[in-house]
Structures are given as structure tokens and as C-alpha cells.
Amino acid sequence: MKKLLVLISLAVLFWGCGRTPMGTWGRSEVGWKFLEWTGKERLIKHLSASPGEGAYFLALQPCSLEREGKTVKLLPGEGVKWAKGMKLRSSPCRAAVIPSGSIIFQGKGGKGNREFVILSEGIYLLGQEDGERFKFSLFPFRGKFPIPPKNIVLAQVLDYRGWEKVREEFSTVTYLGNRRVFQVIPFFPQDFLSFFTGDRRRVEFYTAVMTVPPPLGLIFPAPGFKFKITAIGPGKREVLGEFFQKKGFVLRRYDVPPWATRIEVKREGREFGNLAFVSNPYFYDPSPRAPVVLLVSMDTVRARSLSIFGGKARTPALDSLAKESLVFRRAYTPVPWTYDGHMAALFSKYPWEKPVRALAEVLQARGFYTAAFTGGGLVSPNMGFARGFLLYAVRPYDVFDRRSSQRLFDQARDFIEKNRDKPLFLFLHTYQAHSPYLARGRRFDPMSAVGGIPGVFKPLPDRDREMARSLYESEISIIDRDLLGPLVKFLREEGLWGRSHLVIFADHGEQFYEHGNWEHGYSLYEEEVHVPLVVRSPKFNPGEDSRLISLVSLWEIVVKICGCQGDKTWKPRRDFVLLFTPKSSPPLYFPRKAGIVKGEYKLIHNLSLDRSIFKPVPRLPMAELYRLSRDPGEKKNLYGSSREGISLFRLLSPMEKFYIKGPEYRPSREELRKLRTLGYAK
Numbered sequence: 001m002k003k004l005l006v007l008i009s010l011a012v013l014f015w016g017c018g019r020t021p022m023g024t025w026g027r028s029e030v031g032w033k034f035l036e037w038t039g040k041e042r043l044i045k046h047l048s049a050s051p052g053e054g055a056y057f058l059a060l061q062p063c064s065l066e067r068e069g070k071t072v073k074l075l076p077g078e079g080v081k082w083a084k085g086m087k088l089r090s091s092p093c094r095a096a097v098i099p100s101g102s103i104i105f106q107g108k109g110g111k112g113n114r115e116f117v118i119l120s121e122g123i124y125l126l127g128q129e130d131g132e133r134f135k136f137s138l139f140p141f142r143g144k145f146p147i148p149p150k151n152i153v154l155a156q157v158l159d160y161r162g163w164e165k166v167r168e169e170f171s172t173v174t175y176l177g178n179r180r181v182f183q184v185i186p187f188f189p190q191d192f193l194s195f196f197t198g199d200r201r202r203v204e205f206y207t208a209v210m211t212v213p214p215p216l217g218l219i220f221p222a223p224g225f226k227f228k229i230t231a232i233g234p235g236k237r238e239v240l241g242e243f244f245q246k247k248g249f250v251l252r253r254y255d256v257p258p259w260a261t262r263i264e265v266k267r268e269g270r271e272f273g274n275l276a277f278v279s280n281p282y283f284y285d286p287s288p289r290a291p292v293v294l295l296v297s298m299d300t301v302r303a304r305s306l307s308i309f310g311g312k313a314r315t316p317a318l319d320s321l322a323k324e325s326l327v328f329r330r331a332y333t334p335v336p337w338t339y340d341g342h343m344a345a346l347f348s349k350y351p352w353e354k355p356v357r358a359l360a361e362v363l364q365a366r367g368f369y370t371a372a373f374t375g376g377g378l379v380s381p382n383m384g385f386a387r388g389f390l391l392y393a394v395r396p397y398d399v400f401d402r403r404s405s406q407r408l409f410d411q412a413r414d415f416i417e418k419n420r421d422k423p424l425f426l427f428l429h430t431y432q433a434h435s436p437y438l439a440r441g442r443r444f445d446p447m448s449a450v451g452g453i454p455g456v457f458k459p460l461p462d463r464d465r466e467m468a469r470s471l472y473e474s475e476i477s478i479i480d481r482d483l484l485g486p487l488v489k490f491l492r493e494e495g496l497w498g499r500s501h502l503v504i505f506a507d508h509g510e511q512f513y514e515h516g517n518w519e520h521g522y523s524l525y526e527e528e529v530h531v532p533l534v535v536r537s538p539k540f541n542p543g544e545d546s547r548l549i550s551l552v553s554l555w556e557i558v559v560k561i562c563g564c565q566g567d568k569t570w571k572p573r574r575d576f577v578l579l580f581t582p583k584s585s586p587p588l589y590f591p592r593k594a595g596i597v598k599g600e601y602k603l604i605h606n607l608s609l610d611r612s613i614f615k616p617v618p619r620l621p622m623a624e625l626y627r628l629s630r631d632p633g634e635k636k637n638l639y640g641s642s643r644e645g646i647s648l649f650r651l652l653s654p655m656e657k658f659y660i661k662g663p664e665y666r667p668s669r670e671e672l673r674k675l676r677t678l679g680y681a682k
Contacts, residue, residue, distance in 0.1 A: 054100035055082035056127060056153055058136055064090035072133065079127060079134045098125070104154045119145050120159065127153040173280050181381040181392040182206055182249065184277040192266035193278060194232075200283035201256050203263055206249045208277040225269040225276050231260035249279075256283070280390060282369055286421035292491070292500045293368070293561055294412075297345070297429040298479055299338060299375065300520065302509025303331070303530045305473050313473035317485030318504070318534065325502075326540040330548045331533035332597060333508045336520045337582040338378040341507030341531075344551040346385060346427070348570035351583055352658045352665070357567040359555050360388025363425040366564045371419075373411040374429040375399060389427070399431040402438045405482035413490050420496065425562075432479045433510075435519060439474030446518040453589055457517050457618045469512045501537040501561045505554065515634065516618055521588075524579045524595040524604050525634050537561050548597060550577040574679065576651060579604075580659050589613045591620075594659055596652040600629040603639070603648035605656070623649070654680060 057065070059074035066072070066087040072080055082097070104124075127134035129151040138157065145154075176184045184206075185193055197203070207227050224246035231238045231254075240254045240263075256263065267276050305311040308322045309329075333341040340351050347355040360370045371391040375398030379385050386392040393411065398404050408430045416424065436445035446468055450458040460468075484504070491500045508520050511527040520528045533549065539561050553573040559566045579595035582588075591614075592607040604624040611617050625639035625648070639645045654675050658665050667675060675681040 053082070054103060054106070056080070056098040056103075056134065057082055057086065058096045058098060058127075060094040060096060061092075062090070063088070063093040063095055065093070074133065077136050078130075079136055080132065081134075098153070098155050102155045102157075104156055106151065106153045116144050122159040122162075123157045125153070125155040125157050175381060175386050175392070176208065176210075176277060177249070177381075177392075179394050179396065180249070181386050181389075181394070182208070183280040183386075183390050184208060185280060187267050187276040187278070191268070192264055194262050194264045195281050195283075196262045197256050197260055198283050200285050201258070202253070202286060203256055203281050203283050204251070204253045205265075205281040206251050206279035207245055207265075208249045208279070209245050209247050210275045210277070211247070223269065223274070225267045225274060228266045228268070229254060230264045230266065231257050232262050232264055233257065233259040234261070236260075282390060282422075284367065284369070284422050287423075288421065289499055290421060290423040291368075291562070292416065292420075292423075292496055293363070293425045293558065294487070294500065294502045295345075295425070295427045295558065296484070296487075296502060296504045297342065297379075297427070298433060298476075298504065298506045298532070299429060299431045300434040300508065300510050301476055301479070301506040301532060302527055303506075303532045304509070304526065305476055306532055308534075309532065311473070313476040313480075315477060315480040315484075317480045317488060321484065321488060321502070321504075321536055322534055324542050325534050325536035326542060327544050328533035328535070328549055329544055329546045330597075331505065331531050331551070332529050332548070332577045332579065333506075333531050333551050334578055335580050335582055336508035336524070336528035338507055339383060340580075340582055341551060342379050342385065342429075345505065345507065345554045348552045348555050348567075350552065350578070350655075350658070351580060352662050354663060355384055355387070356569040358388040359558055360425065360427070362388070362559070362564055362567060363562055364388050364390065366562055367423055368425040368562065369419060369422040370425045370427075371415060372427040372429070373408055373415070374427070375404060375408075375431040377431065379429055399434050400436070400438070401431075403482070404430045404432040405479045409483045409486045409490075412487065416490075416496070417494075420494070428483075430479060430483060432483075433472060433475040435472075435510075437468060437471035437475055439471045439478060442471060444468050444471050446512075450518060453587075454613055454615050456519065456522055457614055457616055459513060459516075465513055472510060472512070498538070501539070502535070503537075503554070503557055503561075504532065504534040505551070506531040507551070521582050521590050523591070524581065524593050526628070526632065529579050529595075547573075548575060548577050549573055575599075578652070578655055584610070592660070594652060594656045596648050597628070598648060598651065600627055601642075601644045601648060602626045602628055602634070603645060603652060605649070605652065607656070607660070651678060654678060 056079050058079040059076055061076055063074045064071060065074070066089055067080060067083045071089060074080070123138060125136055125138050127136045134153060173183050173185055175181050187193065209224055224244060226244045227242070228239065229241040229252065231240055236259055238257055238260070241252060263281065265278050303309045305313045307313060307315055307319055308327060334344050335341060335351055343349050343355065346359050347357070348359075349355055364370045370389045371393070372385070372389045373393045374380075374385070374395070376394035376396055377399060380394060381392045395401070395404070395407060401407065408428055412426060412428055415426070435447065436443050444467060446460070447453065447456070449460055449464065450456060491497045509528045509531060510520050511517055511523060511525065514527050515523055515525045517523055531551070535557055550571075552571045555566050555570050556573055576596055576598035579597065581590045581593045584590050584592075589610055591609045593604060594607060595602060595604040602625070606620045606622060606624070609617065609620070621637060621639070623639045623645065624637045625642060625645045626634040626636070627638060628634070654671065657667070657671075672681060
């Protein structure tokens with residue numbers, strides 16, 4: 001129960017994002033998923049043993065229950081008083097029961113009708129009455145506690161000694177913020193944090209002060225904290241900085257004395273209402289030769305629209321850059337969808353896999369200052385992408401911004417100028433080319449024109465189709481003009497070109513009814529899965545690479561640039577690539593398809609289609625086989641007339657089970673043997 005409630009506290013207080021590789025969690029696991037869930041049957045057994053009068057039922061996910069003849073619906077963090085005969089109405093229902101024995105006091109005035117209660121240092125759970133239910137919050141506290149005006153429950157969750165026992169497990173780096181998200185370490189409930197310098201002579205970090213969330217933040221004042229930064233070495237101490245901070249994030253930079261072995265950050269002030277944090281300190285030795293690694297994602301840019309692949313979009317900056325770069329002619333995204341494409345690139349994972357270790361985590365451990373500037377949406381920090389980044393910045397509504405690429409360049413330029421003496425790893429992402437297409441003073445959204453997702457297979461007049469593609473290609477030209485061109489020029493003019501490494505790619509492409517559908521995620525044809533990949537780096541010789549490569553193997557390029565080793569869970573480059581459509585999740589629906597490309601052949605297996613969603617319903621064969629070298633437009637289906645279809649099915653079928661059944665799929669011993677034979681498993 002104690003560990004469970006500590007996790008609740010992290011979920012409630014750190015409402016930003018997830019935990020870094022120093023822990024094991026990303027945004028997708030944050031919040032209530034942090035908890036050890038109690039299944040419905042186990043909870044019913046638990047409820048059948050009444051915890052006694054005065055206990056409370058706390059929902060950890062949306063729950064519906066019957067209490068005293070009334071149906072009560074609870075959101076996470078809400079609870080009600082225990083009542084005999086209480087029944088669950090929803091399944092599953094995950095919850096915690098706070099036994100009466102752990103409650104310090106409840107009701108107006110507390111014990112003895114006093115106005116204050118004295119608390120020892122610890123973590124406490126406070127429930128404030130809101131009609132027939134209670135809203136629960138957790139907070140670290142010590143001292144004189146004023147009783148709020150409404151009925152409350154105050155349960156002691158963990159004392160200081162108990163906290164110390166689990167601190168290493170639960171208090172590693174967390175993310176906090178909104179548009180600018182930082183890796184932070186909480187003062188929770190410690191008074192100071194200590195960091196080893198690693199013999200590096202400069203340190204940079206943010207101090208942060210925030211008020212507790214409502215309802216407590218509306219009741220209690222938040223006067224702020226006093227911080228003290230001290231360098232500590234053998235027999236010596238030196239105060240580097242001392243200041244008072246009331247709220248917000250403030251950047252701190254200090255030179256580290258040569259004798260110092262660690263830096264201590266201390267805060268004073270325990271007034272209820274404040275939360276204090278420090279961002280993960282970055283220690284480094286300034287260098288004029290520090291590498292600058294730029295991972296640039298052009299969301300929704302398909303390869304065949306770029307002039308370096310024979311397309312019509314005007315991209316003079318990329319054309320010029322390609323002459324001194326390694327151009328991968330056959331790069332593929334495993335899933336033509338923003339979230340899955342970037343998960344493949346940044347985590348080397350397929351859709352059914354959990355993210356294990358991020359590319360940014362490895363580079364941060366290697367000494368790089370890791371930062372991201374993105375358009376948010378499906379690459380938002382709350383989707384798990386912040387892992388490994390000291391700073392993760394989001395531009396809200398970027399997909400509707402005609403100046404998306406220009407704003408991204410401005411952010412990248414300003415950041416590099418201020419941090420040019422550090423080894424940098426920057427992830428840059430723009431939705432400039434994503435629909436709606438906003439070029440040339442016009443606006444066109446194919447999905448609106450065809451009636452949304454149900455009409456994705458609906459044709460439009462040729463004039464509208466050509467207009468959509470033309471506007472899309474103009475958007476690509478804007479990326480070239482406002483981002484790629486200025487970025488290369490800036491790096492050259494600032495004397496950074498010799499130590500800069502650019503990896504330019506796309507997460508997926510776009511279809512304009514070449515194969516009977518619009519946008520992306522609905523098919524596995526070349527328009528959607530063949531993506532550009534251009535690498536300009538002193539570590540790579542210019543030229544072309546015509547071997548197959550998937551975004552799940554993009555890490556091999558980056559680790560060669562930074563001179564580090566990849567994670568053992570990452571997928572090496574193979575002589576084939578696997579393809580899948582995204583998993584349907586209402587209100588987004590996708591046909592279920594799996595595919596594979598090997599040599600000059602591509603196989604597409606059309607597994608299923610929800611006919612109740614899509615109108616009109618496309619007529620699709622069970623399988624499609626194309627010889628890409630002779631039929632790049634994928635017009636002639638060879639399945640049934642070529643032996644290649646059988647061999648590709650043999651390679652694809654073991655992975656289809658993971659795709660269909662998800663992470664819970666456990667292959668049998670014979671299936672595992674086949675996976676090893678095919679090289680899928682070790």
C-alpha cells in the first residue's frame with residue numbers, strides 16, 4: 001500500500017510527462033498506469049472484507065459503483081466514503097481502499113475540534129469534500145497544518161524513513177512542463193540534492209517552483225523557496241549562488257571549481273502550497289569542436305515528391321546538400337503514421353512493442369546536451385517522446401501554421417547559438433507538409449473534402465486531386481526554403497559546418513488517390529511507406545546507398561556519428577523491411593494490412609477492413625505482389641503467378657501474429673524456433 005500511494009503521489013504531483021532512462025518509463029506509462037492495477041475480481045474480494053467504518057474508496061481509473069442504492073461514477077483521483085454493500089458496476093475497476101486505521105483525522109476541526117494539526121515529515125493523502133465525493137491529492141509536508149474549511153481526510157502515506165527506502169526506485173528523473181518540458185528531479189521530501197561533477201568544469205540546470213494543483217493550490221498560498229548552490233570538494237565548500245524563487249523555471253549556469261567533486265542544491269522553505277524541482281544538471285567542458293548532431297523530421301514528406309527521387313517539388317537546398325551527403329534510395333517507415341514512424345526512428349520499435357530505450361537516452365549518457373523542438377501532436381512529450389531529452393519544446397497548432405518551418409529554424413538557430421560550446425543532439429520536427437495544405441495563400445484538406453475517415457476511399461475530381469498534390473509539393477518547397485536552406489547557411493556562416501552532422505528523414509509519406517485512398521495510414525503502397533533519408537556527416541562518404549533500410553534501424557547511423565554503442569534491444573539493418581498499417585483506435589480507424597519488401601519484390605497482405613466504417617468500401621485482393629524494379633507504380637499484381645509471393649509470406653507470417661495479437665502474444669516453442677531461424681529472435 002505504501003509503494004502504491006507513493007506512485008499515486010508521483011502521478012498527481014508530476015502531471016507533466018514521464019521518466020527518463022534512469023528510470024524505465026515514458027509518457028505512455030505515466031499517470032495512473034504507474035500503479036499496480038487491481039483487477040475487478042481481486043477488488044471484489046478485497047471489498048467483501050470490509051475495511052471498517054471511516055474508510056475511503058479511491059478510484060485509480062474511471063469507475064462506476066453502486067453505493068447506498070445510488071450509482072456513483074468516479075474519475076481517477078476521486079473517492080467516496082466506504083459504505084456497506086457497495087457494488088462495482090464497471091469492469092475493470094482499479095482502485096485503492098484507504099483503511100480507517102491509516103487516517104489521521106477527518107471532519108471539521110480535526111481531532112478535538114482544533115484548527116491546526118502538527119505533522120511529522122512525510123507524504124500525506126488529503127481528500128477534500130466535493131458534494132458526495134472526495135478529490136484526493138498528495139503532498140510532502142512537515143509542520144503546522146491548517147485544516148481546510150471543508151471536510152477532509154488526512155492519511156499518512158509514508159514517513160521520511162519509509163521514503164528513503166524507496167527513493168532510489170521512485171524518485172529518478174521525471175518530466176515537467178507544458179510547451180517547454182524539462183527533465184526534472186523533485187525535492188520530495190528531501191531538503192537538498194547532490195550531483196557528482198565527473199571532473200567537468202561547467203554545469204547548467206534549471207530551478208523550478210510550482211504551486212500544487214487544484215484544489216489545494218487554490219486554498220493555500222505559495223510563497224516560494226530559497227535556493228543555495230554549493231560546490232563541495234575534499235575539505236572545501238564554496239557557495240556558487242544563493243537566491244529566492246517564487247515560481248517558474250529559471251536557468252542557472254556556474255563554473256565548477258577545479259577542486260570540486262560534487263554540486264549540492266539546497267532549498268529552504270516548507271510552506272504548504274509549493275513544489276520544488278531542479279532539472280537534471282548537465283556537466284560539460286566547453287569546446288569549440290563539440291559535435292552538433294541534427295535529426296530533422298519532415299513529417300508527411302514522401303520520397304517520390306522530392307526532386308532527388310525524381311519528384312516535382314522544388315527543393316534546391318536539399319538538392320545541393322544531397323551532393324555532399326549519403327542518400328538512402330530505399331528507406332522505409334514500418335508504419336505510415338506519425339506516432340509509429342517516430343517511435344521506430346527514436347526507439348527502434350514496432351507498434352506492438354513497448355519502448356525500452358530511446359536514442360536520446362544513449363546520446364545523453366554519452367555527454368550530449370539533448371534537446372527537441374517539435375510540432376507536438378502525435379510527437380508530444382505526453383506520448384513518450386521526451387525520454388532522454390533534457391529539453392523538449394512543443395509548438396502548439398503547428399500543423400495549422402503556415403510558418404511552421406521558419407519558426408522551427410528560428411528555435412534551432414537560437415538554441416545552437418547559445419549552446420555552441422556543448423556537444424549537441426537536436427531533434428527537429430515540422431508538420432509543414434501535413435494536411436491541411438496551406439501553400440500559396442490557399443487551403444485544402446482532402447479529408448474534409450471526402451467526408452472524413454469514412455470517405456477516405458472516395459474519389460475527387462481530377463482537378464481537386466491535382467490541386468491537392470500541387471499545394472502539398474509547394475509545402476515541401478517551403479520546408480526547403482525556410483528550414484533546410486537557412487539551417488545549412490547558418491551552420492556554414494557560424495563556422496559549425498565542419499563539426500555538424502545532419503540526418504534528414506520523414507516519418508511517412510502521403511497518398512493522393514494513386515491507389516484509391518487519401519492521406520496516410522490506410523495503405524502500404526510506396527506513396528505512404530517509401531521515405532527520404534539523407535545523411536550529411538564527416539563520418540559518411542557522399543554517394544548513394546541502394547540497400548533496404550527501415551526507420552527501426554536509423555539508430556545505426558546516429559551511433560556511428562556519435563561514436564557510441566546502440567542498445568541491445570534495437571533492431572539491426574536487415575535485407576528486408578516489414579510494413580504495417582496503424583492500429584485502429586476510435587475515432588481513428590484503419591484497414592489492417594501487413595507487408596514486406598525484400599529485394600525487388602513487395603508483398604502486401606490485406607488482413608481486414610471494417611466495412612461499417614468506410615464508405616465506399618474498396619475492393620481489395622487478399623494479397624498483392626509487386627516487382628518494384630519494373631513496376632514502381634505498383635500497377636500489376638503478380639501474386640499467384642510468382643514464387644516470390646510464397647517465400648515472402650513465409651517471412652512475413654511470424655510477425656503478423658505480433659501485429660494482430662499485440663504485446664500479449666507469446667510464441668510457442670516451435671514458433672520461437674521459426675522466429676530464430678528467420679532471424680527475428682536471438
